[in-house]
Amino acid sequence: MNAAIERPTIDRTLSSGTPLLEMRDISQIFPGVKALDAVSITLYPGEVTALIGENGAGKSTLVKVLTGIYRPNEGEILIDGRPVVFSSAQDAIDAGITAIHQETVLFDELTVAENIFLGHTPRTRWKTIDWARMNAEARRLLVSLESAIDPTIRLKDLSIAQRHLVAIARALSIDARIVIMDEPTAALSRKEIDDLFRIVETLKGQGKAILFISHKFDELYEIADRFAVFRDGRAVGHGLLKATPQDEIVRLMVGRDVKETFPKLTVAIGEPILEVEDYCHPTEFNGISLTLRRGEILGLYGLIGAGRSELCQSLFGITRPSSGRLRLSGQPLTIASPQDAIRAGIVYVPEERGRHGLALPMPIYQNMTLPSLTRTSRSGFLKAANEFALARRYAERLDLRAASLSVPVGTLSGGNQQKVVIGKWLATAPRVIILDEPTKGIDIGSKAAVHAFISELASEGLSIIMVSSELPEILGMSDRVLVMREGLPAGLFEREGLQPETLVRAATGNA
Ligand SMILES: Nc1ncnc2c1ncn2[C@@H]1O[C@H](COP(=O)(O)OP(=O)(O)OP(=O)(O)O)[C@@H](O)[C@H]1O
Numbered sequence: 441m442n443a444a445i446e447r448p449t450i451d452r453t454l455s456s457g458t459p460l461l462e463m464r465d466i467s468q469i470f471p472g473v474k475a476l477d478a479v480s481i482t483l484y485p486g487e488v489t490a491l492i493g494e495n496g497a498g499k500s501t502l503v504k505v506l507t508g509i510y511r512p513n514e515g516e517i518l519i520d521g522r523p524v525v526f527s528s529a530q531d532a533i534d535a536g537i538t539a540i541h542q543e544t545v546l547f548d549e550l551t552v553a554e555n556i557f558l559g560h561t562p563r564t565r566w567k568t569i570d571w572a573r574m575n576a577e578a579r580r581l582l583v584s585l586e587s588a589i590d591p592t593i594r595l596k597d598l599s600i601a602q603r604h605l606v607a608i609a610r611a612l613s614i615d616a617r618i619v620i621m622d623e624p625t626a627a628l629s630r631k632e633i634d635d636l637f638r639i640v641e642t643l644k645g646q647g648k649a650i651l652f653i654s655h656k657f658d659e660l661y662e663i664a665d666r667f668a669v670f671r672d673g674r675a676v677g678h679g680l681l682k683a684t685p686q687d688e689i690v691r692l693m694v695g696r697d698v699k700e701t702f703p704k705l706t707v708a709i710g711e712p713i714l715e716v717e718d719y720c721h722p723t724e725f726n727g728i729s730l731t732l733r734r735g736e737i738l739g740l741y742g743l744i745g746a747g748r749s750e751l752c753q754s755l756f757g758i759t760r761p762s763s764g765r766l767r768l769s770g771q772p773l774t775i776a777s778p779q780d781a782i783r784a785g786i787v788y789v790p791e792e793r794g795r796h797g798l799a800l801p802m803p804i805y806q807n808m809t810l811p812s813l814t815r816t817s818r819s820g821f822l823k824a825a826n827e828f829a830l831a832r833r834y835a836e837r838l839d840l841r842a843a844s845l846s847v848p849v850g851t852l853s854g855g856n857q858q859k860v861v862i863g864k865w866l867a868t869a870p871r872v873i874i875l876d877e878p879t880k881g882i883d884i885g886s887k888a889a890v891h892a893f894i895s896e897l898a899s900e901g902l903s904i905i906m907v908s909s910e911l912p913e914i915l916g917m918s919d920r921v922l923v924m925r926e927g928l929p930a931g932l933f934e935r936e937g938l939q940p941e942t943l944v945r946a947a948t949g950n951a
Pocket residue numbers: 470471473474475493494495496497498499500501502842850851852853854855856881883
């Protein structure tokens with residue numbers, strides 16, 4: 441993945457100049473959690489600093505301190521060597537700091553341009569909104585992002601990746617010197633990531649300091665100059681990234697060695713469970729057939745836009761196919777709604793797990809057991825002890841990091857919230873589970889735990905369809921791989937001896 445890690449050399453392109461921003465001994469305490477414990481971090485002009493750490497290490501909390509959302513309990517922030525205090529998010533913006541968050545809030549009913557300039561709309565002499573200028577500026581920003589999105593259309597008409605570009609354009613609409621990106625690439629395709637990286641290069645050239653958060657090491661090595669590692673709210677190391685091998689960084693963040701091995705168990709594959717025959721959708725995919733057998737992990741590979749998620753959604757009854765047949769254990773089945781699917785024992789963990797899948801104010805254990813209440817209730821009464829036991833099993837196996845299972849899900853870090861979503865669907869003891877990008881946003885140490893658990897559930901007879909854009913994950917976990925390209929089947933491959941190039945060729949159509 442990152443064979444190109446250079447051995448210790450001093451990168452002469454790095455400025456040794458004065459820091460643009462310093463955070464010194466910052467502590468942020470929540471009830472029962474010291475999210476940041478006297479951390480310090482320094483950002484330099486014209487450089488990208490990668491902030492690395494496990495789920496819950498405190499990365500997003502640091503971002504929220506830096507953007508004026510939290511007032512830290514201790515510590516100070518200096519810009520150009522001068523102390524600053526942020527009492528509000530506006531203060532941070534005024535100080536030249538902008539952020540693309542894990543969950544930037546955008547408004548469906550507003551236009552793209554309105555979303556970009558909300559809160560700082562260009563005004564005419566008469567203090568009315570200068571629509572012409574706003575749309576022109578929005579278009580200019582989007583073009584600089586190499587996007588042809590029309591600034592006058594409503595946000596609700598955009599795809600998820602396009603919305604993300606709007607969020608980025610919004611952050612860049614503030615003329616900031618410090619740009620923070622908290623997992624900006626999670627929803628982007630490779631082409632869009634390339635575009636984003638070009639923008640990052642431009643920002644570097646303009647002397648801006650960039651703080652970049654991602655769980656993907658190949659991206660970090662591609663874009664970052666320096667790194668800082670957090671662990672359990674403490675800063676445990678920093679340095680020049682390209683001079684530091686990945687192993688060393690992983691050891692700093694996890695406290696042990698993690699090898700990217702896939703704990704795939706050899707499972708006796710059983711009889712066909714789910715048979716999909718000639719499934720078609722009016723616009724998204726055509727002529728898809730597959731057979732998923734007991735204990736099998738079927739990888740679903742393809743480029744973003746190949747129709748994989750759309751196929752999964754139709755299997756789960758979110759959308760309806762225009763034609764095609766389904767059989768479950770040999771019996772014909774019609775799925776017209778997610779309720780039908782769940783009743784038949786088919787569940788789907790979507791890629792866009794976000795906040796939609798969780799009741800944020802409710803405790804973890806209730807979120808985990810919500811869809812499986814029938815299993816935890818006895819004679820109609822909910823048994824908290826059962827719920828707790830069920831939740832504990834899944835929390836442990838998914839490496840969930842939380843002070844206790846009684847804390848509200850909303851207080852968990854992004855990656856830990858995702859583990860709750862996966863856990864709650866696994867806990868329903870389905871026959872078929874469809875996992876869409878199951879480890880996106882999950883740190884490298886927890887990934888192995890999640891993979892081991894998926895593999896173990898397969899060995900217990902669960903049948904799994906796993907959508908993933910990560911080749912190592914697809915190759916490491918799948919018994920067979922179905923490749924889709926532009927909505928069409930592009931090959932079915934057996935695990936044995938399968939090479940990454942074979943999948944890439946099938947996915948891109950390059951012979
Ligand atoms: N509002 C809050 N109330 C209580 N605890 C919180 C709150 N926000 C964050 N925490 C806790 O602070 C810790 C750090 O969380 P943070 O979101 O900063 O992690 P992160 O490094 O961004 O992780 P991820 O990679 O999963 O996004 C976690 O233990 C989290 O549960």
